[in-house]
Amino acid sequence: MSFLKTALTGAAAAVALAGQALAADVTIRVAHLNPEDPFASHSGAMAAVFKSLVESASNGAIEVQLFPNGQLGKDDEVVDQVRAGIVESTISSSGGMAQHYPLVGVFDIPFAFPNIGVASKVITKESDFGRTFVADLEGATGLKVLGLIDSGGFFAFTNSKKPIETVADMQGLRIRTMTLPTHEAMIASLGGQPTPLPWAEVYTALQTGVADGQMNPVPIIAFARFDEVQKYLSITNHVITPYIWTMNRAFFDGLSPEHQYLVNWASEVATEAGRSMSRVIEASEKGLPALAAKMEVNVVPPEEQARFAEAAQPAVRALIEAQYGEAGIAMLDSLLASVEEENGAF
Missing domain, CATH: 3.40.190.170 (Bacterial extracellular solute-binding protein, family 7)
Structure with a gap:
């Protein structure tokens, strides 16, 4: 039933994706829920930095197409699309990922993190916990995890x-x-x-x-x-909850070793850019002062x-x-x- 739902929701995605010429050897479509403006959200920053790095470092051999603002469907539906290979990659909230990997709920113990410094050290692929969490998620879903980041702060x-x-x-x-x-x-x-x-x-x-x-x-x-x-x-x-950036595993495995290397390092840099952007927004006139x-x-x-x-x-x-x-x-x-x-x- 999950993949029947994927086929139906994928039809809507196909409308959005249709007509986009494949000018490069490889196209990576990256979806996320938030604004495209890299100065408005962490996922906007992640997607923009990833696109810039991948397209320039591949000398145009890889094109990255961005689909912000939930253009391709609800969060869990787009994860379905990535698992089915309809879309190559998505940056999803814990709510969207929970439909596919329920153990993401462990982050929801209230007041588990004493401050954002500790959260930044734990909610990353590089931490001891992050490696355990990512390996389990990948094994359960068949996806490749490109990035693990907090959802924008507490x-x-x-x-x-x-x-x-x-x-x-x-x-x-x-x-x-x-x-x-x-x-x-x-x-x-x-x-x-x-x-x-x-x-x-x-x-x-x-x-x-x-x-x-x-x-x-x-x-x-x-x-x-x-x-x-x-x-x-x-x-x-x-x-504080995670955003999880995933890619279709078969697509990633089908890339050349050079392109795999490029996707890995570009997504790591882009994730850190997103983490930093959240802190900048929190501290700037775009954050609490604007709301206050x-x-x-x-x-x-x-x-x-x-x-x-x-x-x-x-x-x-x-x-x-x-x-x-x-x-x-x-x-x-x-x-x-x-x-x-x-x-x-x-």
Whole structure:
């Protein structure tokens, strides 16, 4: 059924892809959910840098075509297309990847990461945990992982009803989540009503009141223009999730050794460019200052964050154990051990 769905959604993708002449020996189509502007999102920066490096270093032998803003379908559908070979590559959120690799949910233990420095060291292909995670994902999906990066920073809550200052303020709020059981369990444990929706529907859901609020990193809240439909922004830093850049394995294996080498190093450089762009957006006028000009912003203090963690951590861990068994707990414990090790290195 999954690949029947791929065939159907792939038809829509084919319309977008049709008519593009293959001027080069090899064409790599890269899809992602976010704006094309490399100064607006990390995946926009990753795709732009990858295209520039690959096309110039291959002397035009490889053409990279970019499909931003979810042009080719919903996140999980595009992963389907990459697995089926309809599209060569995609940079997907954990919500999209979860439909294909549920263990991505181990990242959703609230307050697992003490700061962005530790997160940057752990959420990468080069960390001890990253190597374990990537190998398991590749084995389960048949995909090749080109990059592993955080989704733009720590998540904050926005909503249209009230500031979220304590756990009690979550009571009854309809919070949009990705289609991740771990996120749904987290919101429910805090007293909110999880409202899972695909990314393409979030703005309208917030605008019409289908959802009261949502949670995302500041750069995503900014480029998605949620300040237009949300009044309150509460900095909780409660979770940080990955974006995972994958490529069709058969396509990669069919490249010449020289082109494989080029794709590998270009994607590594592009991933680091995306990681840096997220930090720049957070620190610039495009990030929190722009949102604060239109929204009421509050920061949840550490003592209250501890109460959020106390309420949510057991529920998420229990769900991981119940749904993913020993494999899930082993992956989670590996993540937490890596966090502890990297935190001690500072």
